[in-house]
Amino acid sequence: MNTSELLNALGVPSSAFTGGSLTVRSPIDGAQLGAVHEATAAEMTAAVERAHAAFLQWRNVPAPKRGELVRLYGEELRANKANLARLVSLEAGKVTSEGEGEVQEMIDICDFAVGLSRQLHGLTIASERPGHRMMEQYLPLGVVGIISAFNFPVAVWAWNSALALVAGDTCVWKPSEKTPLTALATQALFDKALQRYIAAGHAAPAHLSQTLNGGAAVGEAMVDHPKVALVSATGSTRMGRAVGPRVAARFGRCLLELGGNNAIIVTPSADLDLAVRGILFGAYGTAGQRCTTTRRVIAHESIHDELVARLDRARAQLKIGSPVEPGNLIGPLIDKASFDGMQAALKAAREQGGEVSGGDRALADTYPNAWYAQPALVRMPSQTAIVKHETFAPILYTLKYKTLDEAIAIQNDVPQGLSSAIFTNDVREAEAFMAASGSDCGIANVNIGTSGAEIGGAFGGEKETGGGRESGSDAWKAYMRRTTNTVNYSRELPLAQGVKFDI
Ligand code: UN1
Numbered sequence: 428m429n430t431s432e433l434l435n436a437l438g439v440p441s442s443a444f445t446g447g448s449l450t451v452r453s454p455i456d457g458a459q460l461g462a463v464h465e466a467t468a469a470e471m472t473a474a475v476e477r478a479h480a481a482f483l484q485w486r487n488v489p490a491p492k493r494g495e496l497v498r499l500y501g502e503e504l505r506a507n508k509a510n511l512a513r514l515v516s517l518e519a520g521k522v523t524s525e526g527e528g529e530v531q532e533m534i535d536i537c538d539f540a541v542g543l544s545r546q547l548h549g550l551t552i553a554s555e556r557p558g559h560r561m562m563e564q565y566l567p568l569g570v571v572g573i574i575s576a577f578n579f580p581v582a583v584w585a586w587n588s589a590l591a592l593v594a595g596d597t598c599v600w601k602p603s604e605k606t607p608l609t610a611l612a613t614q615a616l617f618d619k620a621l622q623r624y625i626a627a628g629h630a631a632p633a634h635l636s637q638t639l640n641g642g643a644a645v646g647e648a649m650v651d652h653p654k655v656a657l658v659s660a661t662g663s664t665r666m667g668r669a670v671g672p673r674v675a676a677r678f679g680r681c682l683l684e685l686g687g688n689n690a691i692i693v694t695p696s697a698d699l700d701l702a703v704r705g706i707l708f709g710a711y712g713t714a715g716q717r718c719t720t721t722r723r724v725i726a727h728e729s730i731h732d733e734l735v736a737r738l739d740r741a742r743a744q745l746k747i748g749s750p751v752e753p754g755n756l757i758g759p760l761i762d763k764a765s766f767d768g769m770q771a772a773l774k775a776a777r778e779q780g781g782e783v784s785g786g787d788r789a790l791a792d793t794y795p796n797a798w799y800a801q802p803a804l805v806r807m808p809s810q811t812a813i814v815k816h817e818t819f820a821p822i823l824y825t826l827k828y829k830t831l832d833e834a835i836a837i838q839n840d841v842p843q844g845l846s847s848a849i850f851t852n853d854v855r856e857a858e859a860f861m862a863a864s865g866s867d868c869g870i871a872n873v874n875i876g877t878s879g880a881e882i883g884g885a886f887g888g889e890k891e892t893g894g895g896r897e898s899g900s901d902a903w904k905a906y907m908r909r910t911t912n913t914v915n916y917s918r919e920l921p922l923a924q925g926v927k928f929d930i
Contacts, residue, residue, distance in 0.1 A: 428513070437510055437511060437514065444608055445462055446464075447462045447465060449604060456749075458796075465645070471639050478570040478654075481634040482596060485567070490547050494541045495629065500537055509527070511581065511616070512530045513751070514612055517751070518605075519578065519761070520714070520760075525712065532585065532882055536899075537585065539589070540903075541593070548565070556915075556921045558915060566908050568680075570599060571587060571597070573587045574658065577605035577761050581610070581612075584602070590898075596907075598637070600637065600638045605762070614636065656680060659681075664891045682893075682905050683894060684886075684897060687719055689847055689848075690837075691725070691877060692848070694727050696853045699734055705874070706721055709878050710724075711756070712756070713758075716765075719878035721823065722822065725827075758799075763798050766788065768819065781806065781807045781824070788801075800820065800821065804823050805822060835864070843892050844869060844889035844890035844891070845888030846868055846871075848871070848874075867890070885897070885901070
């Protein structure tokens with residue numbers, strides 16, 4: 428199926444992706460895939476108002492009934508997995524198994540959210556007063572505004588909306604301008620699930636989920652709207668710096684999922700076969716365009732040269748090419764700006780003493796209008812300025828260390844704090860890495876790479892990564908408001924702290 432047929436099969440009418448002002452090009456070959464209607468800021472404002480009206484009804488639907496809608500959505504995703512994944516590959520350039528993996532993440536979070544819909548529990552707390560009970564409840568929060576990036580064009584929406592919908596919230600989504608088609612398809616599948624939900628006899632308001640494509644002005648109208656209770660934004664640190672203070676200025680809630688600069692420490696006891704495989708996928712999978720991509724290897728001086736030589740050999744064998752042709756592992760960069768950013772980083776790395784392998788443009792003759800790059804490995808003399816900078820491309824910097832303390836210090840000495848890993852067979856080293864004085868990241872793994880997290884855990888990181896947590900564990904709490912209730916079932920009115928106020 429071509430893109431139009433895929434979109435039609437997923438429930439998107441041709442009018443939604445033709446004749447608009449937002450031109451969509453495939454990173455695979457630069458071909459135009461569609462021309463999507465762009466919303467105005469006023470349309471975003473109106474969408475938020477509609478979402479808020481829907482919230483006033485949806486919050487009263489029992490949570491397990493809300494879960495049923497998400498269950499149906501998960502069914503739609505299962506039935507349409509191959510088509511949606513293919514669209515992700517065409518629009519975002521992911522190789523087939525990674526496109527399918529992304530849709531699988533959506534299915535997984537739906538399953539997780541359905542279970543959660545019967546477990547949105549608070550606590551009962553001991554009261555200091557006789558005949559009193561204290562408890563806390565989690566209640567629906569409001570409209571959730573979702574801003575997502577091109578590299579996970581559909582999963583990030585699902586992590587947020589599946590939790591938000593069972594929490595009793597409604598959603599407004601501003602996808603990346605680079606991936607509006609997958610967003611339209613995702614919304615269409617949601618609309619199908621909603622129709623089935625209503626056909627099965629469940630009451631649901633319209634506008635539980637709305638998708639508005641467009642640029643910065645559309646995003647800003649969402650970010651500034653006082654009826655958006657939570658803005659969940661995934662993207663660059665630069666975007667987060669713009670969004671965070673605007674939301675804070677109106678006392679809204681923010682969940683930020685920003686840049687990473689993820690490192691893997693490899694110690695003398697490590698299983699090097701495992702380490703090579705973990706690093707290769709972490710550094711070069713998704714052509715280095717995950718926020719969890721491994722950007723640095725910090726290897727002990729005793730194994731550094733052997734490890735780096737093996738990595739370099741394996742790197743050179745990775746098959747680059749169209750992500751929809753079987754066998755290829757490295758697809759294109761999203762656009763020319765991304766390729767230019769990669770070249771600028773490699774130039775800076777050379778100037779800062781780095782020895783670069785790979786990194787050149789690939790397949791320029793076959794795809795003159797697309798931007799494929801050889802994965803790059805850069806042996807660095809030390810952690811210079813360019814190594815501390817997140818370049819969203821397949822560049823792996825390698826560094827040497829002598830003591831584990833030094834390795835951890837290097838790993839933490841970057842502005843970002845998303846993901847990290849250690850390869851070791853020494854339990855002391857593994858525990859030290861995960862301890863308070865170890866990795867300062869939101870994710871710290873042992874003997875697996877930095878990327879490819881499962882949805883069951885809380886996902887996110889510290890420092891310039893923004894501090895947000897989404898997906899599993901108790902991340903759902905960000906989508907709800909907490910109330911503390913003290914109930915007096917006695918016939919007295921004792922005041923707390925022994926205060927007397929009787930006439
Ligand atoms: C992202 O790159 O924006 O851990 C998210 C991973 C994926 C999510 C990445 N589950 O690599």
